Amino acid sequence: MGRRKPKSLFNNLPRVLQTEIFDKLCVKEQSNVMCVSHSWRNLILTTTLPLMDAHFPPDSYLNLEQLFNWCSLVIGCRVMPKHLIDMCNGLFLFCCKDGRADNIVPGVYHYFVLNPVTKQCVAVLKPVGQKSGGYSYAALAYDHEESWFFKIIRFQGHRHINIFSSKTGIWTTLTICFPEYINESYWVKKCVYLKGSIYRLSYSGHLLRIKVDPQENVSKQAEVIKLHPDCLFDDSQWKISLKDNKILLVLSRESKTISSTIRSKVNIKKDEDI
Numbered sequence: 001m002g003r004r005k006p007k008s009l010f011n012n013l014p015r016v017l018q019t020e021i022f023d024k025l026c027v028k029e030q031s032n033v034m035c036v037s038h039s040w041r042n043l044i045l046t047t048t049l050p051l052m053d054a055h056f057p058p059d060s061y062l063n064l065e066q067l068f069n070w071c072s073l074v075i076g077c078r079v080m081p082k083h084l085i086d087m088c089n090g091l092f093l094f095c096c097k098d099g100r101a102d103n104i105v106p107g108v109y110h111y112f113v114l115n116p117v118t119k120q121c122v123a124v125l126k127p128v129g130q131k132s133g134g135y136s137y138a139a140l141a142y143d144h145e146e147s148w149f150f151k152i153i154r155f156q157g158h159r160h161i162n163i164f165s166s167k168t169g170i171w172t173t174l175t176i177c178f179p180e181y182i183n184e185s186y187w188v189k190k191c192v193y194l195k196g197s198i199y200r201l202s203y204s205g206h207l208l209r210i211k212v213d214p215q216e217n218v219s220k221q222a223e224v225i226k227l228h229p230d231c232l233f234d235d236s237q238w239k240i241s242l243k244d245n246k247i248l249l250v251l252s253r254e255s256k257t258i259s260s261t262i263r264s265k266v267n268i269k270k271d272e273d274i
Contacts, residue, residue, distance in 0.1 A: 078099030
């Protein structure tokens with residue numbers, strides 16, 4: 001019995017029933033569910049997520065190809081799923097240099113933040129001195145329950161972050177101070193945003209918490225959370241996501257996948273938040 005893989009009753013349901021279940025979720029809940037797996041993400045994008053635009057019937061649901069055709073139309077150049085840098089609570093983040101919009105510099109890389117529900121798109125020029133190069137990992141920080149404004153968090157190595165606020169329209173650069181063993185380790189690229197902080201995994205065996213608002217004390221800008229030994233396995237791939245406003249760590253090794261909810265004494269509101 002111990003060798004049998006646990007059955008997923010949901011995945012055994014007909015596609016029509018899965019779609020009806022996802023359709024009952026609000027947009028925020030759908031955004032969170034899309035972080036669970038690629039199959040759930042594609043199912044929601046393909047069947048559930050509504051896009052209202054003059055180019056499509058107002059009562060239609062777009063499939064994945066139509067969704068990125070719409071994004072390409074808004075940005076002004078061809079974008080595909082592999083060009084999607086991050087998603088956060090319904091917002092999409094792309095980075096490209098061939099986009100066309102008002103007040104952008106042709107041939108220079110910009111970030112594009114899209115809201116497929118409200119049909120809004122914001123083009124953001126990369127920080128001064130960082131305008132070249134196609135690859136630039138960044139994360140979105142957005143929660144409509146906190147604010148209608150979003151932030152783009154761009155990692156400049158392991159020691160600095162550039163933060164763009166849609167409220168002020170400017171970039172700021174903050175210094176993050178981690179121990180040297182953290183700076184020398186490999187960081188998992190994917191981040192998650194939760195209650196004012198960006199969380200990122202380090203293969204040193206730690207969860208890194210970085211506050212997106214400037215702190216008077218630089219030492220409080222970043223925090224190192226040691227993972228429980230039960231979460232650490234050799235030769236495993238790590239992924240991080242959110243579930244029920246809790247951080248979920250997924251470890252993949254060979255053909256086995258182990259999920260673990262990270263618990264810590266980080267002072268957000270409750271210990272149960274992580």
